[in-house]
Each structure stands twice: as structure tokens, then as C-alpha cells.
Amino acid sequence: IAGPLFNFISAIIFSFIFILVVGYAKPTVTAVFETEEPGIYYNTLEKGDEIIAVDVREIGILHSYSELLENYKLGDVVKLTVLRDGQLIEQDVAVQKITYTDENGKKEEYDGFGFQSKSEYVKAGFGESLLYSVPMTLKFSWMVLGAFGKLFTGQVKITSLTGPIGTVSSFAEVASQNWLNILIFLPLIASNLAIFNILPIPALDGSKVVFTLIEWIRKKPVNKKVENIIHFAGLVALFGLVIVVDIIGMFMRGI
Numbered sequence: 001i002a003g004p005l006f007n008f009i010s011a012i013i014f015s016f017i018f019i020l021v022v023g024y025a026k027p028t029v030t031a032v033f034e035t036e037e038p039g040i041y042y043n044t045l046e047k048g049d050e051i052i053a054v055d056v057r058e059i060g061i062l063h064s065y066s067e068l069l070e071n072y073k074l075g076d077v078v079k080l081t082v083l084r085d086g087q088l089i090e091q092d093v094a095v096q097k098i099t100y101t102d103e104n105g106k107k108e109e110y111d112g113f114g115f116q117s118k119s120e121y122v123k124a125g126f127g128e129s130l131l132y133s134v135p136m137t138l139k140f141s142w143m144v145l146g147a148f149g150k151l152f153t154g155q156v157k158i159t160s161l162t163g164p165i166g167t168v169s170s171f172a173e174v175a176s177q178n179w180l181n182i183l184i185f186l187p188l189i190a191s192n193l194a195i196f197n198i199l200p201i202p203a204l205d206g207s208k209v210v211f212t213l214i215e216w217i218r219k220k221p222v223n224k225k226v227e228n229i230i231h232f233a234g235l236v237a238l239f240g241l242v243i244v245v246d247i248i249g250m251f252m253r254g255i
Helices: 002-021 065-069 126-152 164-177 181-198 205-218 224-253
Strands: 024-032 050-054 077-084 087-094 096-101 107-112 115-122
Touching: 002 126, 002 181, 002 205, 024 065, 050 065, 126 181, 181 205, 205 224
Parallel strands: none
Antiparallel strands: 024 050, 024 115, 050 077, 077 087, 096 107
């Protein structure tokens, strides 16, 4: 269990560093779009409004603005709590078909609220970072478990998996956009390793736990030849899966 446990502890440390250095994103309204009828806007928000909460759920370290909005669909009405001139104001905005003209005079359409926002990162203090490091790691771990569950139930295709080459490629891509993105990648990778290694798959640490439990129950170890064959078959299958996933990934990325 020591391997996955250390992965989990390292994920907590990386989460602490991420919260301390980066913090969380606080969105501020930068523009409100007019409808096709001049002078009529899609909502009553104003430029400079700081968005504090979505349907009374506060934006913070554990709940980002994008996460709080991800389950809303066309026609839904959302209550946004905004800070305007030092006062908290609640505004109802609807998810609707938005048509606006961009800077180049081109008409664009999307499903949304009809305003633009810009996020600024709010850094947390040492104590707050320490307090939220474990909950954030548990959140990442739950996301990984959810992804594995969707993979096994067919909700996520196996082609969405990433091997070492794909991971390094993604790592380099996000790092080139902003080096701070590396800090969010580290706890995700560590949480992923912790969950994956504890799974009862032959050749992984989780399978060793299973064989140890069997030995405790039977009061004698499993035949070593049989155990070695099972672990070897699992190792070959894992290497094969990694190779196939990376080949598919390189093909899809056009490498």
C-alpha cells in the first residue's frame, strides 16, 4: 500500500503548492452584449461586476466558476451573486442563444448568458492552502475514479486514454501556455497514479494487496508460479495497452 499512499501524499503536497501559489479564479464582467434590437441587452449585469456565487454556491478553491456552470443547458435560469460598488446583488440570467458581432465585424453565435468575463487569480494564505489541500486532493481522486467508472461502463472511449508520450505532450502544451498550469497538472497526475496503482489489476500494487488478503484468509501463500504468471500477463497487457493508446494518440494528434 506504501506506493499508492505516497502518491496520494505527494498529491496533497502538490495541491497545497497549487493553492498557495495560484489560488482560484475570480471572474469579473468585462462586457455585456446587446441583442439584435439596439439598446436591449441579454441581461442586467454591468461591466465591472465581480461574480461571487452561482445559485448561492460560492466560487472558491473547491468550486470554480466553470465547474459550477457545467451542468446548465439552454433555457435554464441561473442566479448569479455579484459584487457591485461594494454591494452584493443577485441577478437572474438565462442560458440562451446569443448573437453578437466581434471586433472584426463578424457575427458569432453561442449558447450562454450574453456577457464576457475575465478571471483574475486570488491567492490563498498558508493556513487556507493547508486547510484545502486534502479536500482538493480528494476532489481530484474522485474525478479520476469517475473517469475510470465511465471508461468501464463505455461512457468514455478507450481512445481518450493517454499514455506516457501523450502525457508528456499534454504537459508541454499546457506549460507553454502558462507555466502555472504545471502546478495543476502535478496533483492530477499524482492522484491518478494513486488510484490506478491501488486497482486490483495484475502487476499493480493493488493486486499485491489482493494476494496478501488471500494469503491471510487461506493462512498460506498462493503458489508463486501461478502468482508470477498472473503478474507477468498483467504487465504484458498493461504495456500493450500503453503502446496502443500512445499510437492512437499520436495518430490523432498528427505526429
